[in-house]
Amino acid sequence: MIILGYESSCDETGVALVCTERGLLSHALHSQVKMHQEYGGVVPELASRDHIQRVLPLTAETLAAAGMQLADVDAVAYTAGPGLAGALLVGASVAQSIAWSLGRPAIPVHHLEGHLLSPLLANPTPAFPFVALLVSGGHTQLMRVDGVGRYALLGETLDDAAGEAFDKSAKLMGLGYPGGPALSKLAEQGDPTVYDLPRPMLHSGDLDFSFSGLKTAVLTRMKSFDVNGGAAFETAKANLAAATEAAIVDVLAAKSLKAMKQTGLKRLVVAGGVGANRHLRQHLETEMARRGGEVFFPPLSLCTDNGAMIAFAAAQRVNAGLVDLSTSSHAFTVRPRWGLHDI
Template structure:
């Protein structure tokens, strides 16, 4: 079985072909980072227009890479939501059009489910049930996963997600977009002298997150060093970045530990763009070792938005029925629990 996957929820055009015997046999990705950098964030209209330009050439390149003809495909999977409505409509329109032209079924996929299932693309795969920590640019949540499509959200951010807090704090520091990875690199140069930052919502029961206040705390510390000489300011900012990252990672660890205890699970899946953070991975590895559990990640290229995770999710859902309707419908807001 072969599934073509199309991802277009935000600012990355991702196309992949999944083969049930060989795994991912084609993977193409185009990032719009340079397009949006001068604006300091994603401009939805520009994102949609760029998807229009890039998706068809990426599909052609993927089929060529996979040495695959349209007739050998079983279905076309596409991101149906959540995401930017214009960007989603581009991917959905192309997927539905190709489905009609090639006489193939189309499968609408939940973007976060794609992230959640991405570790299944690795040689070492988690078995159900497991706890999932989804940490992407716009989402931070803990999910109890009993099986395919059986997802219960047991904790989520009530304001900024972890990735948003990283990017916004980086922007306050004057780092280029996207700033989260740059802030993480800057944190590597911290000397540990910055006063500890708060660990939000860890002093009360529950599994929800809040990172907006932590971002404000970091902003106040950043503004307080504005009058320092440039050399001193750079070190202080590295120290602030380190303290901020430590606070975010510690908060995620504390909530993961609580959730594992609550669910009784010994397997933890971590997915989404922030799951590529090295400090987070190291600390979660130590945590799961202490708890005699296992932690699973997708490889770095599958942490951010990509077509591979959509193609695989399409493969998983194919036996359970596909959308025979040619109408185009997307869901910019689509709770994971509503799948």
Template sequence: MSVSPRAPKVRPGPILGIETSCDETAAAVYDGARGLLAHTLYSQVRLHAQYGGVVPELASRDHVRRINGLIRLALQQAGVEPAQLGGVAYTAGPGLIGALMVGAAVASGLASALDVPLIPVHHMEAHLLAPMLETPAPAFPFLALLVSGGHTQLVAVHGHGVYALLGESLDDAVGEAFDKTAKLLGLPYPGGPHLAKLAEHGRDGRFRFPRPMTDRPGFEFSFSGLKTAVLSALPVQPSDQDKADLAHAFQEAVTDTLVLKVGRALESTGLRRVIVAGGVGANQRLREKLAAYAERHGVQVYFPRLAFCTDNAAMVAYTGWVRRADGVAPGGSLFATPRWPLDQLRPPRAA
């Protein structure tokens, strides 16, 4: 995690977390003794909806417009003065590099002005630890299913920073597959939630799509072929019911695949707890199926609240607290990277 040769002493006080990895601007304050004190968020959905997807340049510019106000609001809601902070954490990657640089620059400037540690946070580690903000929080070890717009991964988690990647998507992440399929069905952006809502009106049995890569051993995923299957089954002039039936069949295929691979990983590792994190973790059908699996097999399943499935700063502030001893002195080169493998992380130093 080191990005500067000089590591400052750990200071008491809550951690400010800043999130600007894609199209949500957010700030939050977390304290190890008192828990989550405040979290604020501004979504850019309306900004990007007219383009059918995230426009990186527009995302970066909007982060610049929003971030300072959200930081002030989070500190005000938490009842914390800037001088009381023990560090500033920010999402350093993976993500859109221009968007990441906004958060990195603001965090570095603030940490420098306050003379507190600057804490780079891995975006997927933050998602993985989001369920720790809930009560009860899962105990280590556990299996993590990370399902977002850019990642689909199964990770064996044995402690903070002790992660073993078991499998991931070989092509589209599950969130991408939802969004691309929604676009085929003519649904508005962001497509995933609209497809899930439409699927509620679909009928069982009209269409059936393959459960990809479930006929072979292993924990890898592949979802790109499912959108092709939907396209092949889509009538030339589909009715609303056609679209609902296709959305239903697609969602069933995806969620069945995810649950089967989770079960396979639990059996292989002997783990008895599973957490779900990332934007697709908000999908109600996935939650229903995983909860049913857990009940049948006597395992525990944990979900973050819906607001903490999508990108947010609460998970960044919490991860910053965990890694506060890894903080570095601000003022050096800014660290932000669009790609950052999760298995490159190491356990945090003791605070």
């Protein structure tokens, strides 16, 4: 079965073709980063308009790369939420229109489930059950995953997510958008031991997270710097970036390892944009190997939002018998706020 998938929840337009038997066939992605850099963050209206311009050319590119026509598609999947309402509506309306025109079913997909299952596109592939650290945008969660559609929440952020901590701290340091990658790049030039930043909820005894206090600590430290200090100011800022990254990584790793101990599982999966962070990957790989476990990440190209994870999640749900392909109605809605436990 061939599934055409669309992702348009925020500032990436993604299209992909996945076969339920053969896996990923092709995918194309356009990032709006350059457009939003001027504004220091995502402008929802501009994001929606850009999705409209990109989605059909990317569809043609994806089909051509796989040597297929629209008529070869058996179902069309799309991100139904969570995300920006206008952006979601672009992908949803295009997907539903194509499905209707072909007389094929349309499959709404939860954005976070796409991230959660994306490491299954890697080689080697993790087997169920596993613990998943989901660090995508405004979400930081630990989940026990016993199979497709079988998710149990172990812990989540109580305020800012890890990605928000990266982005907000980067903004306080005057770095560009997107903040997370900019902060990590600057951190490579710094010493993480110069500034002792808090590790919020590190010893809370549960698996929840909180990063708002870290952002406040970064703000306080930045106010103490002499902005006219020239090279000394730049060095201090690099050291602060390194300390910030280290604090976030320490908390994410500690909570993940605690979840492994509590569940007794030996496989950890890390998914979402923060999963591309080099220090987080190295830390978890070292610690899991020391404990006789394994850690899995999606390919770097699939850490950000993409159509491949949406088409693949739909394929996994089809294979698991969780999708009714006989449904003929093409009425649809999107869910800007949608908890993973509600699917």
